[in-house]
Amino acid sequence: MANFYREIIEHVQGLPGVQAAGVATALPINMPGIRSALTIDGKADPAPGQPPVLANNRVVSPGYFRALGVLLSAGDFFRIETHRQRRWRP
Structure with a gap:
């Protein structure tokens, strides 16, 4: 590819x-790109059943x-x- x-x-x-x-991988502003779950240092992970914190990524x-x-x-x-x-x- x-x-x-x-x-x-x-x-x-x-x-x-x-x-x-x-x-x-995605157009600027208009498209969210690839969404990935992430963790934030010093902040607790979401409780079970809660949605994860997501970040939009572009290559x-x-x-x-x-x-x-x-x-x-x-x-x-x-x-x-x-x-x-x-x-x-x-």
Whole structure:
């Protein structure tokens, strides 16, 4: 599946006038994305039978924020090279 998205992005980036391209698992604002249950440090878990605390998640590709025109005030946009060099640790 990753190759499919990579090929789409490369194709779109090659079109005349395209400055940036990216993909996401859900549209911004309009769609909730992937919902995941979470726990909050220092806060009790919901009682049995109560709904869990949920967070909306989106997976985006490098180029996504640039394609949306998001301005960066500090740091760096996501890059494949950065992802390969770092591992997330809780």
